[in-house]
Amino acid sequence: MGNVLGDLTLDLGWTPFLVESDVLSGWPELVGPDIAERTTAEGIADGTLTVLCESTAWATQLRMLGPEILTRLRAAFPEADITALKFRGPDQPSWKHGIRSVPGRGPRDTFG
Numbered sequence: 646m647g648n649v650l651g652d653l654t655l656d657l658g659w660t661p662f663l664v665e666s667d668v669l670s671g672w673p674e675l676v677g678p679d680i681a682e683r684t685t686a687e688g689i690a691d692g693t694l695t696v697l698c699e700s701t702a703w704a705t706q707l708r709m710l711g712p713e714i715l716t717r718l719r720a721a722f723p724e725a726d727i728t729a730l731k732f733r734g735p736d737q738p739s740w741k742h743g744i745r746s747v748p749g750r751g752p753r754d755t756f757g
Contacts, residue, residue, distance in 0.1 A: 664725050665689045675721055676714060692728040701734035708732050
């Protein structure tokens with residue numbers, strides 16, 4: 646039964662999605678409870694695992710620990726073929742809303 650499912654996932658091209666799912670769900674066990682509580686593994690694109698951190702301080706700290714985490718990640722999930730880690734902080738707030746907001750220049754605004 647295992648061979649049939651393995652062949653089916655390979656034939657249908659599901660293998661990369663299943664590997665990514667394994668990495669994302671295994672992130673908390675890989676990094677431990679303290680780091681997992683403050684980070685979320687978002688996805689894998691072109692061999693880079695993107696991790697969202699709760700603050701820029703955590704993102705900076707994890708960038709320094711990146712090589713160690715990458716080594717453990719490659720050992721735990723060799724089939725994922727992850728070559729880099731990208732740690733990013735929270736998104737910046739947008740102040741472009743409300744009654745005092747001015748829209749940007751339009752496509753036909755060429756004066757000046």
